Structures are given as structure tokens and as C-alpha cells.
Amino acid sequence: MKIVLGVCGFGYGHSVRQRPILEGLIAHGHSVILVTNDSSYQFFSTYYPQVTNARVYVPVMHTTPRGLDFAATAADPRNEQPGANAAFWNACGLIEREFGVPDLVISDYDMVSAQMAYLFGVPLVTLDQQSKFLGYDFPDVGGFNPNEHRMRLGYFFPKAQARVATSFFKVNYDTRTAYPVTIIPPIIGKDVQGQTALPPGKQVTVYLSNASHIQQSVDEVFAVFSRFPDYTFHCFMDAPNVQPPANVIRQPNGRAAFIACLRQSSAVIATAGHNLITESLYLEVPLFLLPFDHYEQQLNAQVITQEGVGTAASMVTVDNLSAFFANLDGYRQRRRESEHIYTRFDGDEVFLALVEAATFSHASP
Numbered sequence: 001m002k003i004v005l006g007v008c009g010f011g012y013g014h015s016v017r018q019r020p021i022l023e024g025l026i027a028h029g030h031s032v033i034l035v036t037n038d039s040s041y042q043f044f045s046t047y048y049p050q051v052t053n054a055r056v057y058v059p060v061m062h063t064t065p066r067g068l069d070f071a072a073t074a075a076d077p078r079n080e081q082p083g084a085n086a087a088f089w090n091a092c093g094l095i096e097r098e099f100g101v102p103d104l105v106i107s108d109y110d111m112v113s114a115q116m117a118y119l120f121g122v123p124l125v126t127l128d129q130q131s132k133f134l135g136y137d138f139p140d141v142g143g144f145n146p147n148e149h150r151m152r153l154g155y156f157f158p159k160a161q162a163r164v165a166t167s168f169f170k171v172n173y174d175t176r177t178a179y180p181v182t183i184i185p186p187i188i189g190k191d192v193q194g195q196t197a198l199p200p201g202k203q204v205t206v207y208l209s210n211a212s213h214i215q216q217s218v219d220e221v222f223a224v225f226s227r228f229p230d231y232t233f234h235c236f237m238d239a240p241n242v243q244p245p246a247n248v249i250r251q252p253n254g255r256a257a258f259i260a261c262l263r264q265s266s267a268v269i270a271t272a273g274h275n276l277i278t279e280s281l282y283l284e285v286p287l288f289l290l291p292f293d294h295y296e297q298q299l300n301a302q303v304i305t306q307e308g309v310g311t312a313a314s315m316v317t318v319d320n321l322s323a324f325f326a327n328l329d330g331y332r333q334r335r336r337e338s339e340h341i342y343t344r345f346d347g348d349e350v351f352l353a354l355v356e357a358a359t360f361s362h363a364s365p
Contacts, residue, residue: 002100003030003104004035004095005021006110006114007034007040007110008110014108020193024352033099034052035054035113037058038058052098054091056084057112058111061152064148065294065295066147067147092116101120105123109128125160129167132181134146134149134176134179135181138173141298144295144299164354166185167183167342189275189279201266202230204232204234205258205269207237208271212271213293214314214315216315221316226248228325229246232247233269236251262280266286266328268287268288270288271297277300281341287311288310288311290312308338
């Protein structure tokens with residue numbers, strides 16, 4: 001088949017998840033054109049320069065605990081990106097020249113590729129982690145509700161031949177019949193598959209992005225870390241003007257370095273993104289989560305806490321970090337015992353089998 005694969009470029013989680021999908025599609029003889037932006041464009045241009053990659057621009061959506069923030073979205077200067085409209089039509093022209101008309105569009109939360117599916121009149125399949133909020137009756141969490149995601153999904157993906165959602169936890173809520181969604185196990189990156197955690201010492205991986213909503217400064221975080229001299233904190237974060245204490249090691253942002261560090265860690269302190277949690281669960285590394293102020297990360301943190309495989313907070317303190325370290329063995333044990341957390345990580349194989357069965361398209365592979 002001739003397949004367009006659209007990948008969201010906010011962070012690298014979507015790109016890492018779609019890497020085995022891209023490799024699987026190519027291995028099965030399908031022709032693929034990528035539609036990417038920001039981080040996903042950089043990721044696939046670096047690792048797959050041989051695959052046609054159409055760069056596009058996407059709107060930046062602002063949120064509230066109850067949905068979307070329309071005024072902030074309208075005021076964001078990034079939504080006036082020069083050349084965005086031309087980039088869309090140039091990408092459509094590229095697809096037309098190479099494919100004529102594609103057989104299938106797969107979108108991981110990328111709204112531009114969805115527009116292309118509607119434009120060409122071909123099946124659209126969404127493969128992400130957010131669609132489960134559209135298809136299932138998820139509850140409110142700490143003042144946040146899933147309307148943010150439902151509004152985005154309804155606006156950008158109003159029609160899809162199939163909606164597939166990957167999840168690190170089993171979804172047992174009632175279905176919302178207007179939007180059927182198929183849940184598949186988590187998808188783990190190829191650079192993590194088959195890896196095992198090394199015997200845990202006292203090394204901690206720390207990941208805090210620039211967009212983190214943590215309620216304290218980097219100086220304050222480092223001051224807390226300095227109170228645990230027996231632990232070494234490997235920090236993947238931008239703080240060039242902050243002098244770290246002796247037990248804090250700054251690490252350059254990079255995928256290989258991060259995974260190598262995570263494998264050797266007794267714990268991870270990070271935001272509550274789906275992909276990072278999935279990798280930590282795969283490697284059985286206990287999680288101390290500092291979730292963003294939006295629904296998905298708040299829900300992810302709640303699941304991790306309720307299942308006893310980690311903890312969550314709005315900030316790091318000496319008391320909560322000490323309590324976390326004291327229970328690392330318990331978190332690892334609960335990871336092995338939990339029936340709500342997936343122990344299989346073959347979501348890419350499940351999804352690719354659906355593609356090969358021509359479930360999503362009438363075209364012949």
C-alpha cells in the first residue's frame with residue numbers, strides 16, 4: 001500500500017512510538033511518506049533520511065483544566081507561522097507526485113495528515129494514546145477532565161475509519177458508543193525492546209522538560225537532591241546557569257544517553273508523559289512523577305500511584321523523596337504483581353497485523 005504516516009512533533013514520545021510502526025510498514029513492502037513537524041521532523045530526518053519526509057506546521061493549542069483556552073490559542077504567535085499554509089499545499093503536492101492518491105493515512109495525533117486524508121478521500125486511522133479519552137467514559141482527576149482531548153480530537157479528527165489507542169494500563173471504563181476506539185498494548189521503542197535493567201544501585205534518572213509545570217526552581221530541586229548524598233542524580237534538563245551540587249550530573253539531551261542511564265537507575269524522577277512511563281515500566285524502574293497541569297498527565301500519575309508502582313507530587317521535597325526511596329523495593333514488587341498495568345509491550349505488532357489484514361483499507365498490499 002501507499003501510506004502517509006503523520007507524527008505529532010511536540011516532544012519525542014510520538015516519534016519513538018512510531019519508529020517501529022514505520023520500520024514494520026517498510027519491512028512488509030509498503031511505501032511510506034512521512035508528514036512531520038518540529039521534533040518529529042528532526043527525529044525522522046536524522047534516523048530515516050531515506051524516507052520521504054514532508055515538513056508541515058501545526059497549531060499550538062492552549063488548555064484549561066476543563067477544556068481548551070480559546071483566547072490563549074488565538075493570541076499565541078506560533079499560530080501565525082509564516083509559510084504554514086504553503087507548507088501544507090506543498091506537502092499535498094509531494095504526496096500527489098509520488099503516490100497519486102494514497103491508500104491509507106495513519107496519524108499519531110498529527111492533524112495535518114488527517115486533513116490530507118479528507119482532502120484525498122482516503123481512509124484515516126488514528127494511532128495515539130489520547131483517543132482512549134474520546135472512546136471511553138474516563139472520570140475527572142483532581143479538577144481536570146478529558147474534555148481537552150475530546151475537543152482536540154473532535155476538531156482535528158472528526159471522522160476516522162478506525163481509532164486505535166495504545167495504553168500502558170488496561171482501560172475498563174464504559175465505552176462512548178459514538179466514538180468506537182480499539183485499545184492495544186503499549187508500544188515500546190526498538191532501542192528499548194530486549195533491554196533489561198541492570199542491578200539497581202543508587203543512580204537516579206531525572207527528566208524535566210522546559211515545559212514542565214513543577215512548582216519550584218531548578219535551584220530548589222538541586223537543593224533537595226543535595227540532601228541525598230548517597231544517590232547520584234543524572235539530570236536531563238536545561239539549566240545552564242545553575243551550579244549543581246556534587247551528586248548531580250548534567251546530561252546532554254539525547255535518546256541513547258537517556259535510555260542507557262534509565263537502564264542503570266534505581267528510580268526515575270520525571271514528568272508524567274505516556275512514553276516515558278511505558279519505558280520505565282518495561283525496565284521496572286520506579287517512578288516519581290511531576291505531572292503537567294493537564295488531564296492526561298494527571299491521569300497517568302494517578303494510575304501509577306493507585307497501582308503502587310510509584311508516586312506523584314507537584315514538587316520534590318526532602319520528605320516525599322525520602323519516602324519514595326524507602327519504598328523502591330515495594331514499587332518494583334508491585335510492578336510485577338499489578339493486573340492493571342500491561343506486562344506485554346507488543347502494540348506495534350498488534351497494529352501492524354491489523355494493517356496487513358487490510359482492516360483499514362480496501363487496497364491490496
